[in-house]
Amino acid sequence: xxxxxxxxxxxxxxxxxxxxxxxxxxxxxxxxxxxxxxxxxxxxxxxxxxxxxxxxxxxxxxxxxxxxxxxxxxxxxxxxxxxxxxxxxxxxxxxxxxxxxxxxxxxxxxxxxxxxxxxxxxxxxxxxxxxxxxxxxxxxxxxxxxxxxxxxxxxxxxxxxxxxxxxxxxxxxxxxxxxxxxxxxxxxxxxxxxxxxxxxxxxxxxxxxxxxxxxxxxxxxxxxxxxxxxxxxxxxxxxxxxxxxxxxxxxxxxxxxxxxxxxxxxxxxxx
Amino acid sequence: xxxxxxxxxxxxxxxxxxxxxxxxxxxxxxxxxxxxxxxxxxxxxxxxxxxxxxxxxxxxxxxxxxxxxxxxxxxxxxxxxxxxxxxxxxxxxxxxxxxxxxxxxxxxxxxxxxxxxxxxxxxxxxxxxxxxxxxxxxxxxxxxxxxxxxxxxxxxxxxxxxxxxxxxxxxxxxxxxxxxxxxxxxxxxxxxxxxxxxxxxxxxxxxxxxxxxxxxxxxxxxxxxxxxxxxxxxxxxxxxxxxxxxxxxxxxxxxxxxxxxxxxxxxxxxxxxxxxxxxxxxxxxxxxxxxxxxxxxxxxxxxxxxxxxxxxxxxxxxxxxxxxxxxxxxxxxxxxxxxxxxxxxxxxxxxxxxxxxxxxxxxxxxxxxxxxxxxxx
Ligand SMILES: Cc1ncc(C[n+]2csc(CCOP(=O)(O)OP(=O)(O)O)c2C)c(N)n1
Ligand code: SF4
Ligand SMILES: [Mg+2]
Numbered sequence: 001x002x003x004x005x006x007x008x009x010x011x012x013x014x015x016x017x018x019x020x021x022x023x024x025x026x027x028x029x030x031x032x033x034x035x036x037x038x039x040x041x042x043x044x045x046x047x048x049x050x051x052x053x054x055x056x057x058x059x060x061x062x063x064x065x066x067x068x069x070x071x072x073x074x075x076x077x078x079x080x081x082x083x084x085x086x087x088x089x090x091x092x093x094x095x096x097x098x099x100x101x102x103x104x105x106x107x108x109x110x111x112x113x114x115x116x117x118x119x120x121x122x123x124x125x126x127x128x129x130x131x132x133x134x135x136x137x138x139x140x141x142x143x144x145x146x147x148x149x150x151x152x153x154x155x156x157x158x159x160x161x162x163x164x165x166x167x168x169x170x171x172x173x174x175x176x177x178x179x180x181x182x183x184x185x186x187x188x189x190x191x192x193x194x195x196x197x198x199x200x201x202x203x204x205x206x207x208x209x210x211x212x213x214x215x216x217x218x219x220x221x222x223x224x225x226x227x228x229x230x231x232x233x234x235x236x237x238x239x240x241x242x243x244x245x246x247x248x249x250x251x252x253x254x255x256x257x258x259x260x261x262x263x264x265x266x267x268x269x270x271x
Numbered sequence: 272x273x274x275x276x277x278x279x280x281x282x283x284x285x286x287x288x289x290x291x292x293x294x295x296x297x298x299x300x301x302x303x304x305x306x307x308x309x310x311x312x313x314x315x316x317x318x319x320x321x322x323x324x325x326x327x328x329x330x331x332x333x334x335x336x337x338x339x340x341x342x343x344x345x346x347x348x349x350x351x352x353x354x355x356x357x358x359x360x361x362x363x364x365x366x367x368x369x370x371x372x373x374x375x376x377x378x379x380x381x382x383x384x385x386x387x388x389x390x391x392x393x394x395x396x397x398x399x400x401x402x403x404x405x406x407x408x409x410x411x412x413x414x415x416x417x418x419x420x421x422x423x424x425x426x427x428x429x430x431x432x433x434x435x436x437x438x439x440x441x442x443x444x445x446x447x448x449x450x451x452x453x454x455x456x457x458x459x460x461x462x463x464x465x466x467x468x469x470x471x472x473x474x475x476x477x478x479x480x481x482x483x484x485x486x487x488x489x490x491x492x493x494x495x496x497x498x499x500x501x502x503x504x505x506x507x508x509x510x511x512x513x514x515x516x517x518x519x520x521x522x523x524x525x526x527x528x529x530x531x532x533x534x535x536x537x538x539x540x541x542x543x544x545x546x547x548x549x550x551x552x553x554x555x556x557x558x559x560x561x562x563x564x565x566x567x568x569x570x571x572x573x574x575x576x577x578x579x580x581x582x583x584x585x586x587x588x589x590x591x592x593x594x595x596x597x598x599x600x601x602x603x604x605x606x607x608x609x610x611x612x613x614x615x616x617x618x619x620x621x622x623x624x625x626x627x628x629x630x631x632x633x634x635x636x637x638x639x640x641x642x643x644x645x646x647x648x
Contacts, residue, residue, distance in 0.1 A: 010498075013509065046491050048338070051501075059498055059509060064491040066341065067500040068334065069364050075331035079338025079346075080491060082322045083296050087342070087492045105334075108327040261322065268317035 008032045008042075010062045017056055021207075021215035023174035023200025027121050028057050030180030030198070031092070037181065038188045045088045048077040050102055053128045053202070054094035054121035071101030074109040074118065081114055085258040088188070089115070095122040095136040099155050103135075110164035110193050114257040117187040117194045120157060123202040131205030142209040161195040162250045168194035169250040174201060175222040176246065186248060192256050199226075199244065275454040281445040282349075284416045284452055285375055286311035288423030289347045291455070292462055294373070295321035296344040298335030300328055300354060303387045304443040305377035308349035329354040333361040333374075340370050341499065343465065343490030345427055349375035352385055355394060355401070362436050363402030364501045366524065369478070369488065371430040371465060373423070375439045377446040378605075380632055389632030390443035392554060393606035398438050399583050405521055407528045409535060410438040410583040412553040416450035421460055422580065428463040429535060433527050434485055440582065442605065444555040444634060468495060479506040484523050484530065528584050537580040538589060542568065546575030547598045548644050551590070551614055553579050556603050556635050563640035574644055582610070587617040594618035599647040603627035603635045623647060 009032075018024050035045070045063045049055035051070035058065035064087075068076045073091045081089045091109075098106050098120045109116065124136040125143060133143035135155040143150060161169045168190040170183040180198055187194030201207060201218040212218045229247040232240060279287070286308045289297075297312040313323045322339070326332040329350050336346035350358060355376045365372055378394045380386030394401075398410040409429055413422035423439060430437040468475050468487040477497045479486050486506075489495030502510040503517040511517065528535065541561055543549060548567070552560035557578045567574035577593055579586050594600060599622050602611040607628040615624050625647050629635050 043494060043496050044492060059500070062496070064341075064496050065498045066338070066491075067498070067502070068337075069360055069501055072330060072334040072361065075326060075334030076338035078324070078326070078331075079296070079298060079335035079340075080342055081338075082324055082335070083339035083344045084342040084492045104327050105331050108331070261317075265317040265320060268314070269320075 003033060005029060005032055008036070008061055010060060013060050016060055018053060019204045021201070021203040022053065023123060023202070024054050024057065024121055026174045026177055027119065027180060027198045027200055028060065030177060031057070031119055031184055032061065033181035034184035034188060037185045040088050040188070044086070045090070046077070046080050047090045047092060048073045048080065049091065050093045050097035051128070052094035052097045052126070054092060054123070055097055057092050071097055072105060073097065074102060074105040077116055078109060078112070078114055081116055082258060082261065085115070091116060091118040093120060094127065095120065095124060095157070096126045096134040099157055099160065100135050107160065107164035110161050110166035110195065112257040113165060113167050113192040113254050115191055115193070117184065117196065119184060120195065120197045121200055122157060122197050123200050123206065125202050125206040127202040127205045131202070131209060143206070157197045158195070158249050165193070166195045166250070167192035167252050167254050168248070170195070170248045171197045171199070171244065172246045173199040173222040173226050175219050176226060179246070183248065190251065192254060274456070277452055277454070278449050279416055279452045280307055280447055280449050281416045281419045281441055282307035282377065282447065283311050284420040285349070285423050285439065285441065286315065288420040289373065289427065290315055290319065291420070291460065292345060292424045292427035293464070294345045294347045294427065295319070296336060296339040296346045297323045297348065298326050298332040298339070298346070299348050300326055300332045300350065302351045302354045304379055304446050305349045305351040305354070305375060307446070308375055312347070329357040330361060333358040336372050337361060337365055337370050340372050341491045343493070345371070345431065347373045347375065349377065351377045352379045352381050352387070353383065355397065359402040363404060363406060365436040366402065366406035367501055367503070368499050369434040369524070371434055371488070372436050373426045373430050373439065374436055375441065377441045377443065379443055380630060386632050388443060390555065390605055390634060391630065392440070392442055392556065392604050393609065393630070394440060395582065395604070395606065395609035398440060405525065407433070407435055407524050408583045409433065409435065409528065409581070410440055412440050412580060412582045414445065414554055414557045414578070416445070416448065417452050418580070419445065420452060421455070424460045424462065428461065431463055431465045432485070433531070434488055435527065440554065442555050472496065476506045477508045478504060478520070480523055484526050532584055535581055535584060536586050538586050539578040539580060541576040541578070543575035543577060543593060545573055546596070547573040548601065548647070549575045549577050549593055549597050550601045550603065550640060550644070551577045551610070552603050553582055553610065556605060559635055559637045560603060560640055562637040563644070566637060566641050567644055572644065572648070585613045585617065590614060590617050594621050597622055599623045599625065601625050601627065601640065601643050601647065603640050603643070605629050605635065
C-alpha cells in the first residue's frame, strides 16, 4: 500500500511555495516517513525552523511548528527541549540559515549534545533571496553576488558538526530518497544531537546560473558525487576527488544535555 | 510573624522577584552590569526544578526563552548595553508572535561597549523603538530594591496577561545598590498565570481575536497543536499578506496597550497637588529628584515629583494634566534627552520643559536639580 502522507500534512496548506523541481519537497516526504517510522506523536513533537525556502517546511506538517527568525532555530529549539525534555524536538532549515547566520547556534547545539534531530537541507545557495552564495556554494560557482565566480572556501557541514561535538552525523542526497528517511529515523532514535545533512538542489537560483540544463541534470550530479562511506574505504584519494561521503558518518555515546541538567537540579536540591 | 528580610542588590532582588512570580526558565549571556541576575538564577532556579541555561550569545538567550515560553514556562533573560542591541530582532519576534517574556536591561553607557561599569538611562527610546516595525511596548522603571522585586513580579503578570515582551529597565546604580528588602509572603503580591484556551483543540486558533484582543496561548506539548511564525499571519497562525488581515493584526497588537492603559500605567506623585514646578524623573534619578523637591520645599518653592514607574506606555494623560497646572517642568535623566521628548510631546509645551542630561557615568545630583529649578523660576 502506498504511504499515506496526508495524515501528516495540514489540510488546506498546500500547494507549497517551492518551485517545480526544488529538492526541498523530497526531503519533506522523507522526513514525514521517518517520523512515521519512529511513531512520533503529533502533540508531543515540535519542529522548529529559521528563515529560507527550506525553513517553510514546518508550515505544511501537522505538529507543533515554529518558524522563527533567520539562523535562530537551534536556539529556539534548545529552549523548548530544555523546558520540556519529554517532547521530541526537530530542527529543519537551509544551509545559509544553519551554518552562515546560524553557525554559532549550530555548533553550540552540537557541543551541548542536546537531544534533537536537525535536518539541514543543503542546496548550497540562498534560494529564497534569489541566489546569493552561501558558505556551502562551490568555489568558482556563479551566484547573484559572485558574478565572477565564488572566491569563498566551502564549509563541510558534517565535519563541522563532528568537530563541534554532535554525536550523530549523517549525510545523503535528494537523489537517494529512500536513504533520507532511514538516516532521519536513525537520528531520531539516537539520544543526543543528530545532524542529517541532505544535499538537494535549487534549480531556480543555482541551476540556471550554473549551466544545469534541467532538474534531471542536477539530480544526476547528486547521484554521481555521492559515495557511501563503506565504499569510500576502498577508494583512492584520486577516486574520491570531488565526491561526498554519504551514510552515517559518525556516531558516539556522550551524556545528553537535558539529562546532565537533571543532575544539576539534583545537586541544587541536595539529593 | 515577622517578615523575612535581607540586604540585597537590585539585580538580586530582580532575580528573586522573578522566582516569586513563578519564573521557571532563564536563558542568558553574561554582561556587566546585569550578570548578578544570571548568577542568582543559576543557583536558585534548579532548586525549584526550573532551568537555567547560559547560551552562546544574547540572540540565542532571547531565542531560548521564547522557545521555553511556548511550552508554557514563565521566562526571563537579563542583559545590558550591547546585549540589548543584539536582542532586538527577537524582541520583535516576541511582539508579532505574541510570546510572553520578561527582559531585564540594566542600562549602561553607550553606544557600543561604552562604559560597562557606568550607569546610564540611555535605552529609553530603544525600549520602545528598538526593534523594527510598529509594535507594542511595555517597560517598567523601578527605583528601589524593594520596588525592583515587586515590579519584576508585575512585569511577569503584564507579560502573561498581554502576551508580549515586557522590559524592566534598571541601571548600574540601582542594579548594584544594596538595600533592605522585606520579602512578601506567598500570595501577598498578585501572581497572574497565562490564560489557557477553553475551545476544543480542533477549534483552537492561536490568534483568534473573536473573544477579545488577547487570544489565549496554548502550550507546545499540550493537547493543542499549532503553528507560530514571525510573518504576518491570520487568526490560525499561518502566513498571510492580505492587506485587511495584516492591518487588523497590527492594529490589534497596538490596541492591547492603548485599550489597557489604566491597567498598565503606574506613576508615583510626590507633593504635586499644589506644585508650581515639577520634576519628572524615573528609576535611580527619581531618588535625587525627590530629595531635591524636599530641599526646594524647605526654601518655600512649591516643587513636586512625577515619577513614571511604567515608562512605556508613557503616562500621557496625567502628564498633560500636570503641565496645565505648573509653571515649568524639569526632566533630569542620565542620557542627552530621551524621555524629555515624550514629555514635550504630550504636554504640547504648554509650559517650559527643561532637561538635565548627564552621560559622564556619574548620577545627577539633587543639587543639580535644585539649581535647574531655580534657574527656570
Ligand atoms: C536577519 C536576516 N537576514 C537576512 C534575511 C534574508 N534571508 C532570508 S532567507 C535567506 C537565505 C536562506 O538561505 P538558506 O537558509 O540556504 O535557505 P534556502 O532558501 O536556500 O532553502 C536570507 C539571507 C533575513 N530574513 N533575516
Ligand atoms: S528558489 Fe530554490 S530553494 Fe527556493 S523553492 Fe525555488 S528551487 Fe527551492
Ligand atoms: Mg540554501
